[in-house]
Amino acid sequence: MADCCSGGCSSDKPPVDPRYRRVLWIALWVNALMFGVELYAGWAAGSVALLADAVDFLGDAANYGISLFVLALAPIWRSRTALVKGATMGGYGVFVLGTALWHLQLGVLPKAETMGVVGFLALLANCSVGALLWAYRNGDANMRSVWLCTRNDAISNVAVMLAALGVFGTKSGLPDLLVATIMGLLGLSAAYSVMTHARREMREGQAPAPAAPAPASVPAATIELKRR
Template sequence: MSCECHDHCTIESRGRDSVSNPAWRRALWIALVLNLAMFVVELAAGLQADSVSLLADAVDFAGDAANYGLSLAVLGMAVVWRSRAALVKGLSMTAYGLFVIGKAAWVLHSGTVPEPLTMGVVGAIALVVNTGVAVLLYTFRTGDANMRSVWLCSRNDALSNLAVMLAALGVFGTGSAWPDLVVAGVMAALALSAGVTVVREARRELAAVPA
């Protein structure tokens, strides 16, 4: 069948090109392992320091690891499976945003102030990891939509780490939890917005797939 007039065929051919690139698969595996490791580190640090922004970043690392795993799992599969994977990603992002909002509300109610040193140090480590992953994936930034989205995700995560470090500085300077809560709130809002967008797009693609 000709692919000239069928978007799904174009997507399928791009998926096969991704599978045939061992460097792409290797980069995804490295990114997956690093994100899982940072999820564990930031989860423990966020709980120890009572930092909502660290917990938000930890859950973001978990979501990224799941995204890399899904990207590996559906490489070369039919477009319907990649759309279903995107739906899972979107729902996960939405759940992450709701979790962060709930945790922020709890901290606000309890009046807990996070520990800024732990926030700053772990945020710096996370920045190094995300920057490394972004550099690793930079080569593939002009590939298909999946490749571009994975690289952009890593680049944006590095910016989130900078925000966590700024929140740590704000907590240190003010002795208040508000800088931490503000950064966490922004991260949650972005996650909810992106999650809703991805779910909507995935459902549109699934509706367009012939039964």
């Protein structure tokens, strides 16, 4: 029994990496904090890109929490959770695209200075989390989804800063809306990647194991020799 618990036997539950668990807790708190910062700044600045990024931070905080919950579960449940997370990412993308269209009709001019400062702060936060998650980027579907979320966040932060520069230079809200649209499309792309990876893992996990080859029959002559 001791040998089995130490890894001598196969198990449906993978060992939990304590370092990965700590990284997820750090990522959860960083994203929860940045959600509050960007939500307030987005409404104050009238920026769709910042609001979209705030929703993204909230979604990531929830994803990290889910990841912590499924760390010790069987691989099939981790893959199913990744499917749910992928659907959430896709919903985020649709939400951002719809919000961008709504703000296009309103014609609001966001505050470029606020967008730039908060975007840079968010970039620092995501780069810090990304550095911690780098070693786990090629893990299972659940780990991959966590890495993709952080990577896309960093790209979105750079885009928000570019949008701030565009708004400042053109005195128009179109750069903000353009970046929000790109962020929505990134969310849809990441959702497709995560869900495809999770489905593949589920198919591989449910596939029946190949039958063991039958032992070769012992020739009768050999049996007779042994008797002698």
